[in-house]
Amino acid sequence: MEELVIGIDLCDTYTKICCFEEEKAWTVPTVICKKKETDQWFVGKxxxxLMLTGTGVMVDKLVSLASKGGTATIEGVCYSAGELLERFLEKVLEFPKREYGAEKIAQLAVALSRVDSAVIDALLKCADALKLPRQRLHxxxxxxxxxxxxxxxxxxxxxTQVGLFDLSDEGLFYYELKAQRxxxxxxVQAEGRPMEESFNLDILENASGARMADRILCSCGERLLQKKLFSAVFLTGKGFEKLDWADNFRKFLCSKRKVYGESELFARGAAYYAADFKRPKTAYPFACICEGRLKATVAMAVRQKEREIQLVMASAGDSWYDARSSVEVIAEGQDYVDLTITPLDVKKKRTVRIPLEGFPDRPDRTTRLGVSVGFLDENTMAVAIEDKGFGELFPATDAVVRREVRM
Incomplete structure (x- = not known):
């Protein structure tokens, strides 16, 4: 194998790593430990x-630390969360590199339980430090x-519909997917959410706790799956590595449904996603509407050659983090900018009007506007409109309007 295509499931408690079309996978606790009085770093077991023998200082919950922009002090040295995450990723990426005798990473996709801008920024900086071009990290x-x-x-x-139960040290989560032409x-629309009825995996260690967990899962399953047609239901996570404790839940699931288990589902999904970037044409010709993706299209009406068109600034299915666009237009008889937000359900289409407050009064068609659209998360659009002036006749001013818009 000359180049690696890697998928990683990165969580606070565990990290799973696998390569595209390879069976072998690795699971390690998401911790990093520095051996005392040395510059040696270790991960996993x-x-x-080292921590148990008192010869190392360990830091855990690296994803949460990065999300908060936190730091950790080890032997008097302050390390940023990004630095610790970089050292951790460098170590875990050694597993597939050693296994397959390859150093170069063609594509790397990281799946997060929650897509957070601070964690994304930290991961991009990790890519820089590891000399992995940013366009190869997803x-x-x-x-x-x-x-x-x-x-x-x-x-x-x-x-039809596909369901997924994820049970791990992170909690109990349910996901649902539906493809429509x-x-x-x-x-393809999908959503996931944590279950309020979640429980700690420690209760599975005794019979009474296991029976209670089985009842909880049955209750969730009946509420979520009844009266719906599912072509498949998947189970993933540490809690489902064995199902002998969940006899009633297993019987309920397997009644008129196909049930599959995949312990590295998110990592393998990330690997499939990463592999698609090596193809000249995508193997997934669909718009994906889910967490981390925009659920609506944003457009602005402009006139081009005497004809009004909708200029798309961001499309449903785009990654919110990467969805940024800027355009310059000339205001024609209006002191506002209208943006049209169109979700998949076009009946919920709406227009957001942003007044050009504080902009100078000028003759018609002598105000050039710079309109920029970006996103703070999948539900919040950030709009900036600047006065660009109109040549030497009307120099640009420092007038600018900023607005956050809920999608």
Missing amino acids: EAYG IISHTEGFVYYAMSQKKEVWA GIRGMV
Whole structure:
């Protein structure tokens, strides 16, 4: 194998790593440990071993630390969360490199339980430090990892709805996916959420706790799956590595449904996603609407050659983090900018009007506007409109309007 295509499921408690079309996978605790009085760093079980013997200083919950922009002080030295995450990723990437005798990474996709801008920034800086070009790093949500895993299976698996239960030290989560073919092609919608009825995996160690957990899962399953047609249900996570404790839940799931288990589902979904960037044409010709992706299209009406057109600033299915666009237009008889937000349900289409407050009064068609659109998250659009003037006749001013708009 000359170049590696890697998928990583990065969580606070564990990290799973696998390569595209390879069976072998690795699971390590998401911790980093520095051996005292040395510059040696260790991950996983070795890290715990050093901590238990008192010969190392360990830091855990690296994703949360990066999300908060936190730091950790080890032997008097302050390390940023990004630095610790970089050292951790460097170590875990050694597993597939050693296994397959390859140093170069062609594509790397990281699946996160929650797509957070601070964590994305930290991961991009990690890529820089590891000399991995940023265009080879892709960051997706668990929900999107589920989408690409499911849509990489035979059509009969995703023909109707697909459900997923994820039970791990992070909690109990449920995801649901549905593929629909419309006028403009296929759209895959998916969503995931934590279950209020979550429980700690420690209760599975005794019979009474296991029975209670089985009842909780049955209750969730009946509420979520009844009266719906599912082509498949997947189980993933440490809690489902064995199902002998969940006899009633297993029987309920397997009644008139196909049930599959995949312990590295999110990592493998990330690997499928990463592999698609090596292809000249995508193997996934659909718009993906899920966590981390925009659920509506943003457009602005402009006149071009005496004809009004809708200039798309961001499209439904775009990654919110990467969805940025800027355009310059000339105001024609109006002191505002209208942006049209169109979700998949076009009946909910709406127009957001942003007044050009504080802009100078000028004759018609002598004000050039710079309109920039970006996103703070998948539900919040940030708009900036600047006065660009109109040549030497009307120099630009420092007038600018900024607005945050809920999608």
